Amino acid sequence: MPPSIFLDFHLPNAATWFYFSLFLTVAVFFQFARPLSLRNFDLLTLFLLVPGFLILQEAASIAEAAKFTTSKGANEVVLDRAAGKRITGYIWLLSGSLVWFVRALVDLGLVRRPALAPNLNPAGLSCLGLALFVGLSAVALRRNAGEPVPEQVGTATAPIERVKATATAVVRQANDGATAPATARFWAERGLAIFCHAMVVLGLVLVGWRHFGDRAAGVGAATLYALVPYTAFNIGQLHHVWPTAFVVWAVYCYRRPTLAGWLLGLAAGTSVFPVVLFPVWCAFYSGRGASRFAFSFLTATAASVGVTALVLYIDGAAGQGLVSALHLSEWIPWRSASTESIWKGAHWAYRLPVFIVFVAFAVFATFWPSPKKLSHLLAQSAALLIGVQFWHADRGGEYVLWYLPLLLLMVFRPNLNALEPPPVEPGSVLVRLAGAAWRRVRGAQPTESKPLAV
Secondary structure (H helix, E strand, O other), rough: OOHHHHHHHOOOOHHHHHHHHHHHHHHHHHHOOOOOOOHHHHHHHOOOHHHHHHHHHHHHHHHHHHOOOOOOHHHHHHHHHHHHHHHHHHHHHEEEEEEEEEEEEEEEOOOOOOOOOOOOOOOHHHHHHHHHHHHHHHHOOOOOOOOOOOOOOOOHHHHHHHHHHHHHOOOOOOOOOOOHHHHHHHHHHHHHHHHHHHHHHHHHHHHHHHOOOOOOOHHHHHHHHHOOOOHOOOOOOHHHHHHHHHHHHHOOOOOOHHHHHHHHHHHHHHHHHHHOOOOOOHHHOOOOHHHHHHHHHHHHHHHHHHHHHHHHHHHHHHHOOOHHHHHHHHHHOOOOOOOOOOOOOOHHHHHHHHHHHHHHHHHHHHHHHOOOOHHHHHHHHHHHHHHHHOOOOOOOOOOOOOOOOHHHHHHOOOOHHHHHHHHOOOOOHHHHHHHHHHHHHHOOOOOOOOOOOO
16 A cells, blocks of 8 residues: 555755755845854855765766666776766865864854844744754655665764664564564664754754853754755764764763763764864863863773674674774775775875874864863864864765764854853862772771760
8 A cells, every 4th residue: 555645755856955955044044134244154154065965976876877888988988977076076075174174263263252143033943943853854764665775875883883783673673573674774773863863953952052041042053953954965874973962962061071071982982083072172171170071981982892892702703803893994094995085096195194184283272272161162173073074084074964063053152251161179079089099098097076075
């Protein structure tokens, strides 16, 4: 029996969604009374990377058409054309990423941030954002019988693959094993991806409400997250959004170093790239809970990697080497790239200097500016995650969702110079425990309380 016509819901194609979302963004957020404002520039620049995605999509279509070319010479011509389009697409993506990298650095010097309300009130924004999110979720979860599972964009790390496998097993067990493995994997991955997107949206709303003191800013950032094409392009790709949810909630919990460290550590242990945020966040907490943050981060990271390595060892996959088993080869800059990226086919010696420049920037960002405010943390975290795109050997430039929420918070933020980590109170639990441990090491016995004289 065919499904109801009312449930036959499709998003427009990539190009149509690009124009539709651009026009709607301008109508809702553009400040027509101040056309030269920085907010307007940011809104238009958010769509700068979309043509690169469209070019890559065209390259994939051309390469697919080459499979049906019978002539060997014609097939080579079509494949060469697809390769040229692919290189053009990645150059476009990395050029747009460079623009946002510079914008994040410029944000470090911006202090005055006048409040610019969207053209819709918070209730209207909430309605629009909810409708967009429901529509995206419906498209992500729609799958007709016999339809192949959509291709994964990029390579997921081994911990995320284990998460997918566990979720798939739960789905199959819930249906008494009647569900086909491919179908169960589809529902598990898409369900987890939608849940992570929902957590990102909720985190953006709460950051705007609690830390920015502006509910409209939080709802606006969440609505724009659902509106820009990058979310629609990768709505069902779990490894694109899984770590982002942890990073956004770490920003929300920035006043609690221990909890923020656990969240970032879990992200790093499952997706690798959040490791680059560790030095900057430690510097942010300097003198205000840096040791608690570092301990929580390292513990969570070690726990995530350790559990995955143990599972791989039990499955017999550890014999191929931990790096290969965890799918980390594309993160090693002194190896030639084998996965699709701008570095594929190029010698690793061209990629290594880019990585060295990135490391130098990460070291510089750790020490400047000092002390760091929340505005500095957002801008530098976004810059570091954008910088990863330039040397990452697996579709570097396409992982916009890794840093998109940080960019949105950077665009909508007010003046955050007053927001910094809370000081460590002398009477805190951590200090008391440290004092008790020190007395125990020195062999000192706590003084016994004497009863009051009657």
